[in-house]
């Protein structure tokens with residue numbers, strides 16, 4: 001299926017690894033020129049090289065920096081001032097007990113998972129509307145639909161972004177600019193093996209591998225998601241014919257969320 005976005009320009013934030021990388025690769029596979037970002041320059045250079053190798057006709061621009069800082073965002077927007085597509089992403093906040101979180105912890109989570117996407121939307125959406133094409137995809141989390149207790153910082157910050165976007169997405173679509181969120185359940189990335197799994201495994205006196213094997217088995221799909229599946233869903237939402245989908249929160253979790261809707 002040709003998604004009709006060949007030659008478009010995309011910013012894909014936090015994309016040297018995991019879900020962001022899969023989104024950048026899927027967009028490049030559609031002929032989209034991509035600007036990729038991450039803090040670690042080495043992994044970013046490797047990802048950029050992999051995308052170029054798979055898609056020699058596509059321009060891949062790397063911007064190393066922290067997307068949650070004004071300087072990081074400025075650098076990305078300088079490299080790609082008029083994107084047609086914006087994929088918002090950043091690392092998730094750490095797990096913990098809300099009793100221990102300070103105001104600074106909250107500000108950091110809000111900066112990363114709410115205010116950074118809002119700042120990037122603010123910087124790009126008017127240009128998209130003037131050009132009558134724009135696709136914005138926010139990578140949030142299944143935690144927006146079903147909160148994960150130890151990830152209160154994530155539950156709160158991402159829900160704030162979701163509420164904000166629900167309003168704006170209905171105002172931009174008149175000019176063929178859509179804003180949607182993809183809500184990952186468990187995907188097989190480094191993040192899955194990170195602090196949340198470690199804390200859980202320690203609590204239960206089992207290894208991280210044992211914990212993850214059990215989690216995969218208990219998912220209705222009997223496995224974790226493959227980041228490539230996530231990237232393809234993102235590319236579809238960015239497609240020329242996806243202009244009637246806006247303000248939606250699409251769960252990719254193998255059916256783990258037990259609700260009817």
Ligand code: NAP
Pocket residue numbers: 013014015016017018019020037038039040041043065066067068089090091092093139140141142143184185186187188189190191192
């Ligand atoms: P990942 O595999 O750990 O990859 C994270 C990517 O983001 C890396 O390229 C990392 O590179 C980059 N990054 C992190 N913080 C950044 C920052 N401040 N500025 C620029 N780049 C940054 O994580 P993932 O699994 O793809 O997760 C992506 C998002 O989805 C996270 O917010 C995560 O919480 C959320 N999520 C994931 C899952 C899952 O199962 N995987 C489930 C629910 C929600 P550097 O470290 O070099 O910057």
